Amino acid sequence: MTAVTRRTALRTAAAGAALAAAPSAAEARGRPAADDDLGLLFDGTRCVGCRACTVKCREANGRAPDVKVVDGVAYDAPLDLGPQTLTVIKRWTEGDREGFVKAQCMHCADPACVSVCMLGALHKEPRGVVGYDVSRCVGCRYCQVACPFNVPRFEWSSATPRITKCELCRHRYAEGKGAACAEACPRDAVRFGRRADLLAEARRRLAAAPEAYYQKIYGERDGGGTGVLVLSAVPFETLGLPLLGKEPVPALGERIQHGIYQGFVAPVALFGALAFVTWRNRGTSHVEEER
CATH class of the missing domain: 3.30.70.20 (Alpha-Beta Plaits)
Known part of the structure; x- marks a missing residue:
């Protein structure tokens, strides 16, 4: 049971890292206004x-x-x-x-x-x-x-x-x-x-x-x-x-986001921590059930 839970935790962390690394629609920044724009x-x-x-x-x-x-x-x-x-x-x-x-x-x-x-x-x-x-x-x-x-x-x-x-x-x-x-x-x-x-x-x-x-x-x-x-x-x-x-209005917010997510260190750390907490809580719950 502990091994399965641990694998689940690792898969959760990996999925979270992949999600953070995936290109977001928010990255589709605008461009300067052009003469031919309507x-x-x-x-x-x-x-x-x-x-x-x-x-x-x-x-x-x-x-x-x-x-x-x-x-x-x-x-x-x-x-x-x-x-x-x-x-x-x-x-x-x-x-x-x-x-x-x-x-x-x-x-x-x-x-x-x-x-x-x-x-x-x-x-x-x-x-x-x-x-x-x-x-x-x-x-x-x-x-x-x-x-x-x-x-x-x-x-x-x-x-x-x-x-x-x-x-x-x-x-x-x-x-x-x-x-x-x-x-x-x-x-x-x-x-x-x-x-x-x-x-x-x-x-x-x-x-x-x-x-x-x-x-x-x-x-x-x-x-x-x-x-x-x-x-x-x-x-x-x-x-x-x-x-x-x-x-542009989005510029400040995106600069903050891009700074936080640079190299995806913050998302990986966050999802890793969440996965560890999930694994620990499941382990504790399993021990209590055995008692």
């Missing part, structure tokens, strides 16, 4: 809050109405992202000023959600889009915790739940179409295209009407760069966007 430019000075983008997005992605019942009355006017709402227009206020901001996946160049996804369910597409593969998703929801923009949502009400988020209408590209939200916007507040072209347009607008804009393009370098760029009349924290440095 993305969006949202101009908050042009948005009138019509929410045509929200409706068109839902139609293009086959999502159901996001109905809430208030005082017995059903409203299809979501205030935030949800399993059925991949993009939404939110209202902001600052003193006597007010306006709107579009919330959706920002398609980061180096996404935190991709960094923490164990099996690569969330991954970078060739043109910079952060895609989702439900067949690889185990429902851990680490992406929800990691995302600095609080974007991914989980289908709690579904028997076969999945993570939902904007994928920049990538299913429409084969038809020669872009993001549905940009197609529906009547004020050119949302524009779809190559990141280089969107940056050029954003700079043109800032230069043409400097008095109308807070002089910064959010997402140009924030958090390592994002595919969704934002222009605003007020500081971006007023819109609810996080103040990020130029370094």
Whole structure:
């Protein structure tokens, strides 16, 4: 009995070491934002809050109405992202000023959600889009915790739940179409295209009407760069966007992890210790049974 238990302990340690040594999906780091990456430019000075983008997005992605019942009355006017709402227009206020901001996946160049996804369910597409593969998703929801923009949502009400988020209408590209939200916007507040072209347009607008804009393009370098760029009349924290440095969000966490797991010494030691404790406890239990 003791020999079998000892072999079990050794197998446990070996399996743990192999698991630690196996390449993780979190190692699939992002890359710097490229000129040909696809993305969006949202101009908050042009948005009138019509929410045509929200409706068109839902139609293009086959999502159901996001109905809430208030005082017995059903409203299809979501205030935030949800399993059925991949993009939404939110209202902001600052003193006597007010306006709107579009919330959706920002398609980061180096996404935190991709960094923490164990099996690569969330991954970078060739043109910079952060895609989702439900067949690889185990429902851990680490992406929800990691995302600095609080974007991914989980289908709690579904028997076969999945993570939902904007994928920049990538299913429409084969038809020669872009993001549905940009197609529906009547004020050119949302524009779809190559990141280089969107940056050029954003700079043109800032230069043409400097008095109308807070002089910064959010997402140009924030958090390592994002595919969704934002222009605003007020500081971006007023819109609810996080103040990020130029370094990608996953960089610090991965540096710590890679330092701990360098050479896999820590995982091997950890699993070895756990295996020893398991073996010792089983031995003690066997002795007590014999008494």
